[in-house]
Amino acid sequence: MMVKQMGFVFNVDLCFGCMACEIACRNENQTDSTVRWRKVSRLTDDSFLSVSCNHCNSPECFRVCPENAFTKRGDGIVQINSDLCIGCGLCIEACPYGAPQYDPLTQKASKCQMCYPRQDKGLPPACVESCSTEALTFVDLNIFCDKKMVGTIPGFPDTRLTNPSIAFYPAIERNRYFLKSSNK
Amino acid sequence: MEIYRHACPRNCFSTCGMLSYIEDGKLMKISGDAKHGYNQGRLCAKGYAYTQYVYNPYRLKHPIRQTPRGSGNWKRISWEEAYDTIADKILELNERYGSNLASGYNKFSGNIGLLHYAVEGMFNSIGPHTKPIGNPCLITGERAMRKSFGQMNSIMPEKMAEMNAVVIWGANPAVTNVHQMKFILQARQKGAKLIVIDPIFTRTAATADIYIQINPGTDGWLALGVAKLLIESESYNQEFVHNQTVNWEEFHQYVNEQVDLHEVCSKTGISFDVICELVSIYSIPKPCATWIGFGTQRNENGGQNISAINTLALLGCHSGKGNRSVYYSHNGIDDFPVNLLNHAGPEHPTVQYSREININNFAENASKLVDPPLKFLWIALRNPLSQDQDFQAWESLMKELELIVTVDLFMTKSAELSDIVLPAASHFEEMDLNVSYWHHWLSVNEKAIPPYYEAKSDLQIARELMKKLNDRSPGFSNFPSERKPIDWIREELTPSVKKLYSIESIDDLLECPRLRTEEVTKSSSSSFKFRLFSQGNKGTFTNSFNRGKSDVEESYPFQLLTPQSLLKIHSQYEALPWLNQGAEQDVVELSEYAAEKNGILEGDKVELFNQYGKIAAIARISRFLPQKVVLVNQAGKNPINRLIVQKPQKNKGKSSMNFYDSSVNIRKWCENDG
Incomplete structure (x- = not known):
C-alpha cells in the first residue's frame, strides 16, 4: 500500500458544468487544443461529471505500457515519463476513463499528473483550485472517510478493473414543476 | 516570473480579479486573484482561456483596409495611413456640412473598463457629433x-x-x-x-x-x-x-x-x-x-x-x-466622475448639442438623418452585425456611409463590412480601472505585456488620432492627448471615491482590489418609501407574445429566446480552440411538440425563418422546452439576430431591447431554397 493515495472527490450535487476545471487544467499545463486531460461531460439531462486521470490503485496504463513509462509515486499519483513513451497508444485504449491523451505535437501520450509540481509546493491541483463551489476537491483517500461518500455513481465507467482513486457525493433529489404544455 | 494584477473587462456580472504570469514579456498563464473577495481566486472557463485569446492566430495584428468594402480584399496599412484617412474624412465632412454631425460612433460593452470611455471622450472632444444613447441590456x-x-x-x-x-x-x-x-x-x-x-x-x-x-x-x-x-x-x-x-x-x-x-x-x-x-x-x-x-x-x-x-x-x-x-444590478460607476465619458468638448457656433440616437434602433434612425446625413461611423467595443437587431437596417445604413472604421481584436461580422479595421489591445496590454455592475469591488488593471504586434488601446487611439486632427487643423479637438492612462485613473480616484473604497492612492489598488464601504441604506430609516406595483397608464399586462392571432403570429408560431452560451459572451471568444471543441455548428433547441409538428428529428438540418430572413441550424430536441419556444444561442457564423427586428421605441434610451418578443417558424432544411 502507498503511504498516501491522493484522489479526487467529486460532488455531483455541487457541479453545474461550468467547465472552469477543464480550462484551468489547460491554462496550467498549456496543453494542445485536442488534448483534454480533464473532461466535463453531461452525466444525465441535468447533471455533470468532471473526470481526469483517477490515479488508480491498479492502473491499466501502467500494466499495458511496453516501455514501462508509468510509475506510481508515494502519494499515489500515477506519472508518465514522456522520455520513455513511444506513442504506441496502448494506454489510451486500455484506460476506462479516457485519461491518457494522444498529443499530436509530441506524438506521445500525456495525461493528468494531478499537478504534482503544484502539490509539491503545497498548492492544490489547478482544477481543484478553480472550482468555485468546491464540487471538485482532493484528499488522501487512505485516511479520508465520510459515510455520505460513495465509490461510484451511475454513468461512471466500471471501477472494478482499475480501482480508481476517486470518490463521489451523489445528487440530492429536487422538486421540478414543468409546464403542462411542456413535454413532461 | 513576474505577476501583474488585472480585472476581467468583459460585459459580465463578475468583473473578476485576475493575475497574469509573465515570462520574457509573454503571458504564460492566468489565475484568479485570491485577494478579490468576489471571485476569490477563481475564474470561469473563459477567464482561464485568456492565453489563447491573447495569442490567437486570428487576432488582428495591424491596421488593415479593404477595397471595395465587403470584398475581403484586405491590405495592411500603417497606423499613420489609417489616421490620415480618418482625419481627412472627419475634416472634409466638417468642411462640407459646417459641423461634425456627419461623424458618429456606435459603441457598447466589449470592454467595460472605465478608460474605454475614451471613444466617447474622443468624439466629445470634437464638439457636437452623432452619438448613440440608451442601453440595450438592462x-x-x-x-x-x-x-x-x-x-x-x-x-x-x-x-x-x-x-x-x-x-x-x-x-x-x-x-x-x-x-x-x-x-x-x-x-x-x-x-x-x-x-x-x-x-x-x-x-x-x-x-x-x-x-x-x-x-x-x-x-x-x-x-x-x-x-x-x-x-x-x-x-x-x-x-x-x-x-x-x-x-x-x-x-x-x-x-x-x-x-x-x-x-x-x-x-x-x-x-x-x-x-x-x-x-x-x-x-x-x-x-x-x-x-x-x-x-x-x-x-x-x-x-x-x-x-x-x-x-x-x-x-x-x-x-x-x-x-x-x-x-x-449595482451602479458602481455612479460613484466616479467618468471623466472620459463626460469630457466637455468645444462649443460650436451654431450647433448646440450632439445628435442623439436610440442605440436600440441605431441603424434605422441613423439612416433617416438629414442635414447632415451620417457619413462616417466609428464602431468600437461592439459587433452590431451579430448583437444588434435589424441587420437589414444596418446593411442599408452602411451603403450610405462614406467611411466605416471598426476597432476590434478579431475580424468580427461588423469588421468584415468596414473600410478600415484597427487592432485593439487586450486588457493585458493596457492599464484600466474596473468596477462591476453586480458586486462592489474596485480593481485596477495593470499593463503586463507589450501590445500584440501593432494593437493599441481605445485610449491610445483617441490620443493619437486627436493629435493628428490637431496637427492638421489646430484646435479641432480639445482631447488632452498628453494625458496618460494612469493620469486618467488618478483623476477617477476623487476624494469621495477614496473614502468610499478606503484607499489613499492607486498604489493601494495595486496591492489588492478594494470593497466599497456599505452605505447605510435609506430603507432602514423611516423616510424610505416603497412604491408597490401599480397598473400605470398601460393598463394591465399585455401578453405580448399571445396578444392576438394576427397573420404574422399564425405564420410564426414559435417564440425565439436567445440567451448567452456558457463559453462565449455574445460573439467574443469564438476563435478560441479550448472553448470551441470540434466543428461547432449553430444549434437550435426545440420542443418535442415542435419537432413532431414539423417532422424534425434530432440532428436534422433545419431552417429557422420569419419575415426578416432565415438561418440554418442543427436541431436538438429538448424534453424540457415549453412547446412554443425555440432557443438559439447568440453569435456564430450566421448570427440569430438576423431574425430579430424590433419596432421603433418611442421612449428614446429608456427601454432595453425586447429581444424576446420575436417570433419565428421552423422547418426541415431544403437544399433547393438554400
Whole structure:
C-alpha cells in the first residue's frame, strides 16, 4: 500500500458544468487544443461529471505500457515519463476513463499528473483550485472517510478493473414543476 | 516570473480579479486573484482561456483596409495611413456640412473598463457629433427598480450566502455569473432553499431545490398571484406596508379586483399548488433573496414584471425592514466622475448639442438623418452585425456611409463590412480601472505585456488620432492627448471615491482590489418609501407574445429566446480552440411538440425563418422546452439576430431591447431554397 493515495472527490450535487476545471487544467499545463486531460461531460439531462486521470490503485496504463513509462509515486499519483513513451497508444485504449491523451505535437501520450509540481509546493491541483463551489476537491483517500461518500455513481465507467482513486457525493433529489404544455 | 494584477473587462456580472504570469514579456498563464473577495481566486472557463485569446492566430495584428468594402480584399496599412484617412474624412465632412454631425460612433460593452470611455471622450472632444444613447441590456429593469425603491437597490451579492431562501427569476448564474453560484450553494448547504423560476430549464434551474417553469414574459402575473395569496392569508409584512409604502390602498384594491388566480394560472402555465408553494417560501419571516434576472425584462412587459416582483419580495419574507434583499444590478460607476465619458468638448457656433440616437434602433434612425446625413461611423467595443437587431437596417445604413472604421481584436461580422479595421489591445496590454455592475469591488488593471504586434488601446487611439486632427487643423479637438492612462485613473480616484473604497492612492489598488464601504441604506430609516406595483397608464399586462392571432403570429408560431452560451459572451471568444471543441455548428433547441409538428428529428438540418430572413441550424430536441419556444444561442457564423427586428421605441434610451418578443417558424432544411 502507498503511504498516501491522493484522489479526487467529486460532488455531483455541487457541479453545474461550468467547465472552469477543464480550462484551468489547460491554462496550467498549456496543453494542445485536442488534448483534454480533464473532461466535463453531461452525466444525465441535468447533471455533470468532471473526470481526469483517477490515479488508480491498479492502473491499466501502467500494466499495458511496453516501455514501462508509468510509475506510481508515494502519494499515489500515477506519472508518465514522456522520455520513455513511444506513442504506441496502448494506454489510451486500455484506460476506462479516457485519461491518457494522444498529443499530436509530441506524438506521445500525456495525461493528468494531478499537478504534482503544484502539490509539491503545497498548492492544490489547478482544477481543484478553480472550482468555485468546491464540487471538485482532493484528499488522501487512505485516511479520508465520510459515510455520505460513495465509490461510484451511475454513468461512471466500471471501477472494478482499475480501482480508481476517486470518490463521489451523489445528487440530492429536487422538486421540478414543468409546464403542462411542456413535454413532461 | 513576474505577476501583474488585472480585472476581467468583459460585459459580465463578475468583473473578476485576475493575475497574469509573465515570462520574457509573454503571458504564460492566468489565475484568479485570491485577494478579490468576489471571485476569490477563481475564474470561469473563459477567464482561464485568456492565453489563447491573447495569442490567437486570428487576432488582428495591424491596421488593415479593404477595397471595395465587403470584398475581403484586405491590405495592411500603417497606423499613420489609417489616421490620415480618418482625419481627412472627419475634416472634409466638417468642411462640407459646417459641423461634425456627419461623424458618429456606435459603441457598447466589449470592454467595460472605465478608460474605454475614451471613444466617447474622443468624439466629445470634437464638439457636437452623432452619438448613440440608451442601453440595450438592462435599462428597463433599472428604471423599474428606481421607480419601486426611489433609487437603485444594491446589496452586496456575497450576502446571498446568509439568506434563508434564494428565489431567482429569469437569471442563469450557472452560465452567466459562475462565481455567484458559490454564495448561493453556501446558503443552500446551510439549509436555504434555492428556487428558480424560468421558462428554460437552465443549468441553474437544474441545481435548484424547486424549479418552476413559467411561460416567457409572464413573471409579473406570477408575482401578483403570489402577492394576492400572501395578502389574503395575512402572511405579509404588515408593519412595513403601513409605514413604508406609498400606494397600499390602490395596490390592495387592484390585487383584490383585478388579479384573478385562474387567470394567473392560465397565463403563467403554473398550477395553483405550485403557486402556493411559492407563497409558503415568501411567507417565512426570514431573510429571502429575490434575484431578478435581465431575462425578465427583455419583453414588452419588462418594467411591469420587475415592479410586480419587487412588490412581492417586499411584502413577503419581512425583508422590507432594513433588508431589501432584491438583487438586480449595482451602479458602481455612479460613484466616479467618468471623466472620459463626460469630457466637455468645444462649443460650436451654431450647433448646440450632439445628435442623439436610440442605440436600440441605431441603424434605422441613423439612416433617416438629414442635414447632415451620417457619413462616417466609428464602431468600437461592439459587433452590431451579430448583437444588434435589424441587420437589414444596418446593411442599408452602411451603403450610405462614406467611411466605416471598426476597432476590434478579431475580424468580427461588423469588421468584415468596414473600410478600415484597427487592432485593439487586450486588457493585458493596457492599464484600466474596473468596477462591476453586480458586486462592489474596485480593481485596477495593470499593463503586463507589450501590445500584440501593432494593437493599441481605445485610449491610445483617441490620443493619437486627436493629435493628428490637431496637427492638421489646430484646435479641432480639445482631447488632452498628453494625458496618460494612469493620469486618467488618478483623476477617477476623487476624494469621495477614496473614502468610499478606503484607499489613499492607486498604489493601494495595486496591492489588492478594494470593497466599497456599505452605505447605510435609506430603507432602514423611516423616510424610505416603497412604491408597490401599480397598473400605470398601460393598463394591465399585455401578453405580448399571445396578444392576438394576427397573420404574422399564425405564420410564426414559435417564440425565439436567445440567451448567452456558457463559453462565449455574445460573439467574443469564438476563435478560441479550448472553448470551441470540434466543428461547432449553430444549434437550435426545440420542443418535442415542435419537432413532431414539423417532422424534425434530432440532428436534422433545419431552417429557422420569419419575415426578416432565415438561418440554418442543427436541431436538438429538448424534453424540457415549453412547446412554443425555440432557443438559439447568440453569435456564430450566421448570427440569430438576423431574425430579430424590433419596432421603433418611442421612449428614446429608456427601454432595453425586447429581444424576446420575436417570433419565428421552423422547418426541415431544403437544399433547393438554400
